[in-house]
Amino acid sequence: MSEENPYSNASRRLENITGHLNGTGYKEWRTLSPSQTLAVCTNRERKWNGYGYKDTFFRFDDKGTASLLGNRFGHFSSKEYHELRPWLEQTLRINLKTICLAQPTIVEIHSPEVNHDFYDAIKPQGIIISFAEQDRLLHGHGVSTIEIYKLRYGNFNRLPDAVIWPESHEQVEIIVKAAQKFNVGCIPYGGGSNYVDALECPVEEEKRMIVSLDMRHMNRILSLNNENMSVTVEAGAIAKDLEIELRKLGYSLGWNAESIEFSTVGGLAALRSSGLRRSMYGDFENSIINMKFVTPIGTIKQSGHSISSPPIISGPDITNLLLGSEGTLGVITELTFKLHYLAPYRHYISMYFPSFHQGLLFLREIAQKKVVNNLSGARLVDETGLQLVHGFNTATPTVTTIFKEVLKKYYWKKFKGLETGKMCLAAILIDGYDLSKIENYEKRILNLGENFGGVNSGYDLGERMFFMSKGLPYLRDFLLDYYAISDYLDTSASWSNIEALVDKVKETIVTTCRAQNVRPRPYIAVRVDHLYETGVSLTFTYGFNCRNLADPLGTLRRVDQVALVEILRSNGSVSHFTTGIGKRKKESFVESLSEPAIEIMKNVKK
Structure with a gap:
């Protein structure tokens, strides 16, 4: 990205857009009669070039205050986040006057490669198929940072040549058999929320017709x-x-x-x-x-x-x-x-701890000693992650609240050992059928937390912690407009290995960013997402200012690859349950397997 107008060759782009609107440029499609095709829009409520719903997005108002528009996230929607902009300016060096807006449409979409034998085999069965550009574009990507960046500022080298909507198990059988018989690539498509580039079409030496199999008509x-x-x-x-x-x-x-x-x-x-x-x-x-x-x-x-x-x-x-x-x-x-x-009651608990280490000890005690029978979820963010949690505060600052906050921080540091820049935050979610039992669980958790230096920080902060996972993808897209690019990696680690792995991965990201001329220092935070008796799952979130980078995506890919290598070297897993493998982690996944395991998987595929 650069400060210049991101749209080069404007006249050529305008011709392409006009061609799209007039229906020209579909050479292979035009060889089929119009009655044989059907364009079905299935993502009308969602953004075409970003994560989530069209009516949900961040913005800065005239005073520079950040807010999340829409009404889909309860009391977190349509609220002002007064602490978010100052934190973003300090951490990622964003400038509200320097904006790189996304392109209004993809410039050029290649004509579809049509295998007529395959088409003739499935169309008489009443199967819905579309060659329309809008359908092919919507099904040619997921929601990873790299894919969203391409939608906003670039293009895709290859998209599915057609989109198919089966309506029964029998139709899926017909499609898969025809794809096998006529050598057509088939990519199953669910809700389009994949984060590891699994929906992107292969480019290298792939000449076959590729179809996207959208399963959402089978929803009974x-x-x-x-x-x-x-x-x-x-x-x-x-x-x-x-x-x-x-x-x-x-x-x-x-x-x-x-x-x-x-x-x-x-x-x-x-x-x-x-x-x-x-x-x-x-x-x-x-x-x-x-x-x-x-x-x-x-x-x-x-x-x-x-x-x-x-x-x-x-x-x-x-x-x-x-x-x-x-x-x-x-x-x-x-x-x-x-x-x-269905458990009718839900309760959030949150506690500050003097350090990430003490927060981990607290969570390990909960996981291994089964302190709570109805534990639905647990989170822990480190000191940098806590800064972002505070950035999502919806309270309006006043002289009184600011004064109280100063006194509170002084008290915590003086008497509780909680120091800004070092302390972390844990959040616990409990679902249950008996309100009195939930209240007893809360007392038990708070008493346990105090043994590790924890201080009760209330219901609201705990709820905010769990909301963050849903809000961060919207924030990621919003920050692209201000030359800030971010991503995340998930892994799992044993209790005895967590802190060493975290330190090494953070150091690797910082070193790689420095070598790639990233300035200032990147933002890196780690979050514990799931607890096990033997360990936890972890999510690393990282981002940096890319205004002066010639190739932001290349830099992001390099950071991603090096961080994955370090995760494996530090005995972490390639992924956990939240993202999968896809094309993004394919090479690292293969490296994590033994030769016999690879051979077994190849034989199963055959």
Whole structure:
């Protein structure tokens, strides 16, 4: 990015845009009659060049105060964040007068490569297919920083040549068999919330037709068994929509991934995702009873076994092999989940700790000694992450509140050992059926925290901590307008290895940014997301000012690659349950496997 107008060759771009509007430039598409194509818009509420909903975004008002517009996040929406701009100016050196606005449209979209044998095989079956540019563009990317940057300031070398919307399991079987027979690449598409570049089309030496298989027309609840506490749904159901319907009946799926409002249940299964409440209900795969999985050689499903029976504890479990395959082995069309009764009460707890180390000791005690039976989630941010949490404060500052804040900080430092720039913040979420038990759990947690130097910081700060995961993608996109680029990496580590891994990864990011001429020092924060008896999952968030960088994406990729190498060297995992592998982490994932494991996976793919 540069301060100059980001749109070069304006006349050429205008000609392309005019061609798009007039319907010209579809050479292969025009060889098909108009009656054979159907353009279906499925993302009308969402941004075409950013994360999330069109009506939800950050902005600075005339006074320079940041706010999050919209009404989708309760009392965090349509509120002013008075502390956010000063923090951004100090940390990322943004300048409100220096803006690089996104391009209004993608400049040029290549004509689709059409395999007519494949098309002729599926079209008579009543399968919906589109070659429209808007559909191809929307299905050619996820929401990673690199993909959003390309949408706003660049282009994609390759997009899907067509988008297909199957409406039944049988149609998916027809599509997959035809793709295999006529050598067509097929990329399953759920809600488009992928963060590891899995939806981008391969470019190198890929001459085949590539189709995007959008599963969202397959979104029916097929059955609900009250006696067995199970529900069977088609894989294209949006997780949030399914959860809303189940809650009307007093049930819950028991998991809540960060992007549940956009993710399909099939996409979550293909990713083997894990959400906020895994501590209470278990990991995602533990909630799956059965599923249908279409492969080029046929459909995989459990037969001779009730879809709502207890799990089969005999022989290898093929389901675990398919979960997490991210669309590389086939297409999930149907899933059966076990249900949980909806917990009517929810409570947030937060505590400051003198250091990240003491916060970790507190969380380890909770995880290993099972201090709380109804623990739904736990978070811990380090000192730099805490600065951003404070930036999301919605309270309006007054002389009185500022004076009280000064006194509070003095008291904490003098008598509690809490010092600004060193202390961290932990947040606990408890769901339950008995309010009195939740109150007892809160007392138990607060008493335990005091043993590690913790100080109660209240309900509101705890709720803010959990909201941050949903708000940060919107902030990331907003900051691109001000020459600040950011990203994150997730991993997992054992309790004994957390602090060493964190220190080494942070040092690696700083060193790499310095070598890439990034100025000033990058922002780096770490957050604990999930607790286990043996360790935790971690998320590193990092960002830097890219105004004077010739290749911001190249710098970001370099930081990402080097940080991943250091994570593996420090005995962390390539990923955790929130993002997956995709094309972004493919090489690192292969490096983390042994040769026999790689051979087994190759043979399964064959």
